[in-house]
Every structure is written in C-alpha cells, then in structure tokens.
Amino acid sequence: MIKTLAEPSEFHFEWVDVNDPSKEELHEVARRYELHDSSVEDCLQPDHLPKHENVGPYVFIIFRLHAEKVASQADTVQELTDKIAIFMKDNLIITIHRNPWPQSEEINENFVKKGLCKSAHHILNEIVKSGLKTYDARAVELTAEIEYFEENMFLKNRKASLLEGLYYLKRKVDVTRRILLLSNEIIEKTDPKEHSDTYTRDTRDLYVKLHSIYDSLFENTNHLLSIYFSISSQRTNEIIRVLTIFSVFFMPLTFIVGVYGMNFEFMPELKMKFGYPGVMIAMAAITGLIYLWFKRRGWL
Known part of the structure; x- marks a missing residue:
C-alpha cells in the first residue's frame, strides 16, 4: 500500500510511505521517483543488514528496528528485527517496509502535522531515533532475563532448560548488538559534524547509550555462560x-x-x-x- 504522509503542496517536502508492497507497486515507485534497480533489489531482501549508500541523486539507507513481538527461541536478524528501506533526496523521503510500522504514524502526528519537521533530513532523524528506541525497550527485557538466569544459577536448583535459555539469550544480545554496530554509519551520516544540531545530537546520544547497554549485556551473557559451566563442573566434582x-x-x-x-x-x-x-x-x-x-x- 502506497501512502503519502506529507504532501509537497502543504510542506516543503514529500514523504511517501510504502507498506508491504507487491513487486508491481515497488517497481512503480522506482519508476516514478527514478530509483536504481540495485536499490530495489536490496529492498526485496528481508534479511539485508543496515547500510548507508549514496546512489547518485539520492541516499539509500537500510535501517533495522527491533521487532515488537519476538519468539522465545528467535536468534536471527530476520526474526529479531524489522527492515525499513529509506530513499532520501533534498525534498523527498520514501520509506518502504514489509511489516506494520506504527512509529510512522507517531512521527507523522507528533512532528510532521505539527510543523516541527522542516526537511526530509529531519524526518530521517526522527525515523532513526524512533527505531533506536525500540532497542532501548528491548534492553530492559534482556536485563530482566539475565537477572532471572543469575537467580536460577546461584540461588535455586539447576533446571534442564537453563543452558538452552542462556544460548538463545546470548544469540539475541549478539545479533542485536551486531545490528547496532552496523547502524553506526547511518548515525554518523544522520548527524554530520558540520551540520550537527540538537535533534541529531539527541539521536547520536541515544545510539551511544544503546551501544554501551548492549556491550554490557553482551559481556554479562558471556560471563553467565562461563559461570554456568564453572558451576556445572563444580557440582560434578x-x-x-x-x-x-x-x-x-x-x-x-x-x-x-x-x-x-x-x-x-x-x-x-x-x-x-x-x-x-x-x-x-x-x-x-x-x-x-x-x-x-x-x-x-x-x-x-
């Protein structure tokens, strides 16, 4: 479905949001806005990793935000995150995604319609910031999971499923941390030093915070695994x-x-x-x- 969230006649820019497009709709958007075939092919890859690329007259970005619902045994990029393809020109931004993306309506209501977004670059900054916030919410859940495993390892009897749960916890943290690392270039280009402002600095600060949190979670899960095997060895002895x-x-x-x-x-x-x-x-x-x-x- 192709939806125009910001009309150029009303604002100084145009925002086109494409949700779960068919191949025909995707190629129609590509033809209308002169998008390169290689960018369109990248849009069709569900597990494509984050990237920032200059393609002639526009900037092509693939950004991944954390999925709203995640299975307990999810451990891949596609299972843990949702992809958003972004095309940005001077006065145009196109967002393409397969899964529902409620943050688009929030950005539209809270920033575009209220006149707080003055350019396509500002919308890009809000998209990246809202995407990073999905990782922030998930970090709280992962921290609670780590505390649960710590409690069961040190204070209670060992359960048969403990090692399996630790494995999937480590994979979730590892995959999410890798996605954030690969998103670094997007943050750098969204907040360039020569054009940095309050909005983009907030996005960078949020990214740095999340980077630190997931680094800490990564170290904690590795530490937990080491402790698990040490305790198992001690009990065997x-x-x-x-x-x-x-x-x-x-x-x-x-x-x-x-x-x-x-x-x-x-x-x-x-x-x-x-x-x-x-x-x-x-x-x-x-x-x-x-x-x-x-x-x-x-x-x-």
Missing part, C-alpha cells in the same frame, strides 16, 4: 568426591568380605567361636580409622 569417599570406605570392607567368602576347606577363622564378631569389630575399626584420616585431611 562434588558428586565425584562423594562417590570417591564412599568407595574408599567400602573398599577394605569389600576386601575382607571377599576373603572370607572364599569356599576353602582349611580356613581356621571360619571355625573360631568369636570369628564373626571379631571380623565385624575389625571392619568397624577400619571404618573409624578411615573416617579419622579423612577428618584430619579436611576431606569431610
């Missing part, structure tokens, strides 16, 4: 230690039982009156000595 202690206690007892379990005819101890209690006392004494030895060594 504890189990092996307990089993080893039990085997040391029973090894001499098993040896004694094995000796007197042999069916030889000439075994004088078998006919002694106090043979059985004597062997039991000897086994108890051996067990006591092993216990005292372990105690002195600090193994119990």
Whole structure:
C-alpha cells in the first residue's frame, strides 16, 4: 500500500510511505521517483543488514528496528528485527517496509502535522531515533532475563532448560548488538559534524547509550555462560568426591568380605567361636580409622 504522509503542496517536502508492497507497486515507485534497480533489489531482501549508500541523486539507507513481538527461541536478524528501506533526496523521503510500522504514524502526528519537521533530513532523524528506541525497550527485557538466569544459577536448583535459555539469550544480545554496530554509519551520516544540531545530537546520544547497554549485556551473557559451566563442573566434582569417599570406605570392607567368602576347606577363622564378631569389630575399626584420616585431611 502506497501512502503519502506529507504532501509537497502543504510542506516543503514529500514523504511517501510504502507498506508491504507487491513487486508491481515497488517497481512503480522506482519508476516514478527514478530509483536504481540495485536499490530495489536490496529492498526485496528481508534479511539485508543496515547500510548507508549514496546512489547518485539520492541516499539509500537500510535501517533495522527491533521487532515488537519476538519468539522465545528467535536468534536471527530476520526474526529479531524489522527492515525499513529509506530513499532520501533534498525534498523527498520514501520509506518502504514489509511489516506494520506504527512509529510512522507517531512521527507523522507528533512532528510532521505539527510543523516541527522542516526537511526530509529531519524526518530521517526522527525515523532513526524512533527505531533506536525500540532497542532501548528491548534492553530492559534482556536485563530482566539475565537477572532471572543469575537467580536460577546461584540461588535455586539447576533446571534442564537453563543452558538452552542462556544460548538463545546470548544469540539475541549478539545479533542485536551486531545490528547496532552496523547502524553506526547511518548515525554518523544522520548527524554530520558540520551540520550537527540538537535533534541529531539527541539521536547520536541515544545510539551511544544503546551501544554501551548492549556491550554490557553482551559481556554479562558471556560471563553467565562461563559461570554456568564453572558451576556445572563444580557440582560434578562434588558428586565425584562423594562417590570417591564412599568407595574408599567400602573398599577394605569389600576386601575382607571377599576373603572370607572364599569356599576353602582349611580356613581356621571360619571355625573360631568369636570369628564373626571379631571380623565385624575389625571392619568397624577400619571404618573409624578411615573416617579419622579423612577428618584430619579436611576431606569431610
């Protein structure tokens, strides 16, 4: 669907928003506004990474914002983010997207219709800023997930799904962080040093903040994975230690039982009156000595 959000007759610029276009609609827009075929092809790639490119008379941008709804096992660029293709000329901006994009109506209502946007570049800045804010909201959720895994690892019994959940958490943070890193050029070109103003500096500040947050989340998830494997190794060592202690206690007892379990005819101890209690006392004494030895060594 092709929708004009800002008419050139009413404003000093034109904003055309294209939602879930067919190939025919996309090629019609390309023909009407003289867009290059390579840019159109990039629009059709659902998993294209962010980029900023000068294509002759216009600037072509692919920007990705965080998806509103994400599955618990989502771990790819296409599952975690939505793509927006942006074409910008001096007095024209075209936005093309497959999935619903509610931020476009918000920008239109809060900035365009109120006369706060004076140029196509200003609209681009608001688009980038609104897209970055979607990562800000998701960062809060990822932080809560990390706290949940920390609580389960340190304070509660280990769950079978903990490692799987940690894997998908790490992938989500890693993919989102990579998208933000690749969006750096878009931010640099949106806020050039020679034309920087209050609006574009706000966008840059938001980007720097998100970059720091996702770097911290990335380090925390890696740290959590390392702790998980360390705790798992420690628990395994504890189990092996307990089993080893039990085997040391029973090894001499098993040896004694094995000796007197042999069916030889000439075994004088078998006919002694106090043979059985004597062997039991000897086994108890051996067990006591092993216990005292372990105690002195600090193994119990």
